[in-house]
Amino acid sequence: MTVDKKHRKGDNPHIDYNTDWTYAPAPESTDHIRLKRRYELFIDGEFVPPVKGNYFATINPATEEKLAEVPEATGEDIDRAVTAARSAFGKVWSPMAAAERGKYIYRIARLLQERAREFAVIESLDGGKPIRESRDIDIPLAAAHFFYYAGWADKLDYAFPGRKTRPLGVAGQIIPWNFPLLMAAWKIAPALATGNTVVLKTAETTPLTAMKLAELFRAADLPPGVVNIVTGGGKTGQMIVNHPDVDKIAFTGSTEVGKYIRRALAGTGKRYTLELGGKAANIIFEDAAIDQAVEGIINGIFFNQGHVCCAGSRLYVQESIAPEILRKLQDRLATLIVGDPLDKNTDIGAINSRMQLEKIESYVRIGKEEGGKIFQPPCKLPEKGYWYAPTLFTDVSQSHRIVQEEIFGPVLPIQTFRTVDEVIAKANNTPYGLSGGVWTDKGAKIFKVTRQIRAGVIWANTYNKFDPTSPFGGYKESGMGREGGLQGLLPYVELV
Amino acid sequence: MNSPAAIVEGAPPIDEIGVNERVARLFKRSVKKEAKVKALTMTLNMLDLTTLAGKDTPGKVKQLCYKAAHLHDVFPGLPTVAAVCVYPSMVSTARQALEGTGIKVASVATAFPGGMTALKLKLAEVKGVVEDGADEVDMVLSRGRFLQGDYAYVYDEIAAVKSACGPAHLKVILETGELVTLDNVRRAGDLAMAAGADFIKTSTGKVSPAATPPVVLVMLEAIRDFYFRTGKKVGMKPAGGIKTAKQAIQYLVMVRETLGQAWLTPDRFRFGASSLANDVLMQIVKQATGVYQSGDYFSID
Numbered sequence: 142m143t144v145d146k147k148h149r150k151g152d153n154p155h156i157d158y159n160t161d162w163t164y165a166p167a168p169e170s171t172d173h174i175r176l177k178r179r180y181e182l183f184i185d186g187e188f189v190p191p192v193k194g195n196y197f198a199t200i201n202p203a204t205e206e207k208l209a210e211v212p213e214a215t216g217e218d219i220d221r222a223v224t225a226a227r228s229a230f231g232k233v234w235s236p237m238a239a240a241e242r243g244k245y246i247y248r249i250a251r252l253l254q255e256r257a258r259e260f261a262v263i264e265s266l267d268g269g270k271p272i273r274e275s276r277d278i279d280i281p282l283a284a285a286h287f288f289y290y291a292g293w294a295d296k297l298d299y300a301f302p303g304r305k306t307r308p309l310g311v312a313g314q315i316i317p318w319n320f321p322l323l324m325a326a327w328k329i330a331p332a333l334a335t336g337n338t339v340v341l342k343t344a345e346t347t348p349l350t351a352m353k354l355a356e357l358f359r360a361a362d363l364p365p366g367v368v369n370i371v372t373g374g375g376k377t378g379q380m381i382v383n384h385p386d387v388d389k390i391a392f393t394g395s396t397e398v399g400k401y402i403r404r405a406l407a408g409t410g411k412r413y414t415l416e417l418g419g420k421a422a423n424i425i426f427e428d429a430a431i432d433q434a435v436e437g438i439i440n441g442i443f444f445n446q447g448h449v450c451c452a453g454s455r456l457y458v459q460e461s462i463a464p465e466i467l468r469k470l471q472d473r474l475a476t477l478i479v480g481d482p483l484d485k486n487t488d489i490g491a492i493n494s495r496m497q498l499e500k501i502e503s504y505v506r507i508g509k510e511e512g513g514k515i516f517q518p519p520c521k522l523p524e525k526g527y528w529y530a531p532t533l534f535t536d537v538s539q540s541h542r543i544v545q546e547e548i549f550g551p552v553l554p555i556q557t558f559r560t561v562d563e564v565i566a567k568a569n570n571t572p573y574g575l576s577g578g579v580w581t582d583k584g585a586k587i588f589k590v591t592r593q594i595r596a597g598v599i600w601a602n603t604y605n606k607f608d609p610t611s612p613f614g615g616y617k618e619s620g621m622g623r624e625g626g627l628q629g630l631l632p633y634v635e636l637v
Numbered sequence: 638m639n640s641p642a643a644i645v646e647g648a649p650p651i652d653e654i655g656v657n658e659r660v661a662r663l664f665k666r667s668v669k670k671e672a673k674v675k676a677l678t679m680t681l682n683m684l685d686l687t688t689l690a691g692k693d694t695p696g697k698v699k700q701l702c703y704k705a706a707h708l709h710d711v712f713p714g715l716p717t718v719a720a721v722c723v724y725p726s727m728v729s730t731a732r733q734a735l736e737g738t739g740i741k742v743a744s745v746a747t748a749f750p751g752g753m754t755a756l757k758l759k760l761a762e763v764k765g766v767v768e769d770g771a772d773e774v775d776m777v778l779s780r781g782r783f784l785q786g787d788y789a790y791v792y793d794e795i796a797a798v799k800s801a802c803g804p805a806h807l808k809v810i811l812e813t814g815e816l817v818t819l820d821n822v823r824r825a826g827d828l829a830m831a832a833g834a835d836f837i838k839t840s841t842g843k844v845s846p847a848a849t850p851p852v853v854l855v856m857l858e859a860i861r862d863f864y865f866r867t868g869k870k871v872g873m874k875p876a877g878g879i880k881t882a883k884q885a886i887q888y889l890v891m892v893r894e895t896l897g898q899a900w901l902t903p904d905r906f907r908f909g910a911s912s913l914a915n916d917v918l919m920q921i922v923k924q925a926t927g928v929y930q931s932g933d934y935f936s937i938d
Contacts, residue, residue: 158894158897159897162672162901164669165671167668273665433652433655433656434655436659468865485665485666603658
C-alpha cells in the first residue's frame with residue numbers, strides 16, 4: 142500500500158478542510174490558578190524542605206517557561222518519608238475502622254471533584270496535554286478511582302470471600318509523566334482502601350498536580366504520614382525501590398526501569414506490580430463500521446499526543462479497505478488542531494519534554510531511513526515549546542523498528558493484512574502485551590480474535606476506554622499485576 | 638450501475654456508540670467571538686424559513702416572505718434567508734411575495750408528510766408546484782416501502798420525481814424518525830443520492846424525533862462517501878427541532894469537519910426551521926452590543 146495522493150490533485154474528489162470559517166482562540170482561563178514558586182516535600186503531613194537543599198525546575202512544555210521548582214529528594218528524605226509512613230501505618234491507618242478509612246477516601250474524591258477545574262488547568266500547564274482531555278478524562282477519572290476504592294474499604298471481606306485481608310504496610314509508588322494525577326489516584330486509592338500507607342514519587346517533568354493533591358490531603362485532614370509525596374528523578378525512585386522498610390513497590394513507567402526494579406527486588410520478599418510499555422495492535426476488519434473505526438484509530442494513537450502505554454500504536458487494516466481507510470485517516474488528520482494545550486479546541490497538545498520530542502524525532506528519522514512512507518498534514522506548529530505533528534507511516538512491516546519499538550508519540554505505522562490468522566499472528570508478534578483493539582461488525586469475530594490476542598486489555602469497536610471497575614495491566618514485557626477493579630485490591634493485601 | 642438492492646447492501650454498517658462519541662467530541666468545539674458571528678450570519682443565509690400548517694393562509698405566507706427578506710432591518714448588513722418552504726397550495730403566493738428578493742421558493746410535495754398516495758398523483762403534484770414557481774421540491778421517502786425491503790420501488794419513485802422536477806432542485810426527506818436505526822438512515826441516504834437527490838433531508842418536522850445530531854452526522858458521512866464515489870456534491874438539510882443558535886453552530890461544526898469548505902454554503906447546506914431565526918438574530922445583536930434584548934425586539938412572522 143502506498144500513500145495515495147491522487148485525490149488531492151486536479152479534478153479528483155478532495156475535501157478542503159482549510160475553510161474560510163475557522164474557530165477563534167478559546168483559551169481556558171488561568172486566573173484562578175495559584176502556583177507557588179517553590180514546592181516542598183510532603184512528609185508526615187507537613188511541607189518540608191529537602192535535607193540536601195537541592196531543587197529543580199518544572200517547566201511548561203508549551204512555552205518552555207518555568208512554572209515552579211520542586212525538591213530533589215535524596216536518601217535522607219526518603220528515610221524520613223518511609224519512617225513517617227511506617228509510623229502512620231502502625232499507629233493510625235491500619236488500626237482504624239475500615240469504614241472510617243473509607244470516609245477519608247470519599248472526602249478526597251469529593252474535594253478533587255470540587256477543585257477539578259484547577260487541577261485540570263495545572264495538569265495541562267505542567268504536562269502539555271489538551272485541556273479537553275485533562276478536564277474531561279484525567280481529573281474526573283482520578284476522582285472516580287478514589288470514589289470506587291473508597292467503597293471497597295469496608296467491604297474487603299466480599300472482595301475475597303472466605304478470606305481475611307491484611308494490609309502489607311508501606312507501599313512505595315512511582316508514577317509516570319503521561320497521566321500524572323490519574324496515576325497517583327490509581328496507586329494511592331487502592332493502597333489506602335486496603336489499609337496501607339504510601340510514599341509516592343512523582344515524575345520528574347510533571348510534579349505539580351501531586352503537590353496540589355498533597356494540599357488537598359491536608360484539607361481532607363488525612364492523618365499525617367498516611368500519604369507522603371516526594372519529588373525527584375530516577376535516583377530518588379531507586380532509593381524508594383531499595384529502601385529496606387518498604388513492603389511493596391508499584392511502578393508505572395518504562396520497560397527498561399521495570400526490568401531494573403525486578404532485578405533489584407529479587408530475593409527481598411517485597412511485593413511489586415509493574416505497568417510498563419506497550420505496542421498495541423489496533424485491527425480493522427473489512428466489515429467494520431468504517432467512519433467510527435477511523436475515529437477509533439485517531440483516539441487510539443493521538444490521545445495525549447500518543448504518550449499512552451496502551452496506545453493503538455500498530456495499525457492493521459484489511460487490504461480490501463486499506464485505500465479508503467488511509468484516505469479517511471489523512472482527511473481526519475487535516476482537521477486535528479495542534480497547539481496551545483489550554484485552548485478548548487486543541488486536539489493535540491505539547492510533547493511532554495525535550496527528551497521525549499527528541500526520541501520521537503529520532504524514531505521518525507529511523508522510519509524514513511528504513512523506507513517507510515511518511516504522511517503529515519500541513520500544520521503550523523508554535524515556535525516555542527515542544528511539538529510534533531500527527532504522523533502516519535505506510536510501507537512498513539513487522540521488521541521495521543517503528544513497528545517493533547514503543548515510540549510514545551503521535552506516530553502511527555500502518556500495515557495491511559489479508560486473513561484473520563495472519564493478523565492474530567502479527568498482533569502477538571511483539572515483546573509487549575498491554576492492550577489491543579478489534580473493529581468488526583461481527584460479534585463472533587470479536588470473540589474469536591480477542592481470545593487469541595495476548596494482551597491485558599482489548600477493546601472491541603472502541604479504544605482507550607478506562608473505568609475504575611476494570612482491571613488494567615500487561616502480559617510479557619508490558620508488566621505484571623493488575624491495577625483497577627476488584628483485581629487492583631489484591632496487590633495491596635495479604636490473604637489470610 | 639448498481640441495483641437498488643446492491644446499493645443498500647453496499648452501505649457500510651454504522652456503529653451507534655461510535656457515532657454518538659464522535660458527535661460529543663464535535664460538540665466540544667468552542668465557537669466564540671468573530672467565529673461565532675460568522676457562524677450565525679451563515680446560519681441565517683442557510684435558512685429554509687418554513688411554515689407547514691393546515692391553517693396556513695396566503696396572508697400568513699406573505700408575512701413570512703416579508704420577514705425572509707427583512708430579518709432585522711434595524712441591524713444592517715444581515716443576509717436574507719435561503720428559501721421559504723411552504724405547502725403546494727401556497728407556492729404561487731410565495732413566488733409572488735418573493736419576487737426580486739433572490740430568495741428561493743421551496744415546496745413540500747409527494748403527499749407530504751406521509752407520502753401515502755399513488756405515484757401518478759405524486760408526480761402530478763410535483764409538476765404542479767414547479768409550474769407554480771417552486772425552485773425546490775422537498776419530497777418524502779416512502780418509508781413503508783423502504784422498511785418492507787422494496788428498495789427498487791423507493792429508488793424508482795425518487796428517480797421519477799426527480800425527472801418530474803425538471804429544473805427544480807430535489808430534496809429527499811428520509812423521515813429518519815420513522816427509519817429508527819442509523820443503519821437505515823445510511824442505507825436510505827445512499828439510495829436517495831443514487832436515485833438523483835440534490836439534497837437529502839432528515840425530517841418532515843411532523844414526526845418526533847426530527848433532526849438529531851447522530852442522524853445528521855451519518856448523513857453527512859454518506860454524502861462524503863458518495864462524493865468520493867461519484868464526484869457529485871449532494872447537499873444536506875437537517876430539519877425539525879432546530880430552535881437555538883447553539884444547535885445551529887454545532888451543526889455547522891459538523892459540516893466543517895466532515896465536508897469542509899465546499900459545503901459551507903446555502904447551495905449545499907440548509908437548515909429547515911420555523912423558529913430558529915429569531916434566536917440567531919438575538920445572538921448576533923448580543924455579540925455586537927454585549928447585551929441580550931428581549932424577544933419583543935424581534936419580529937415574529
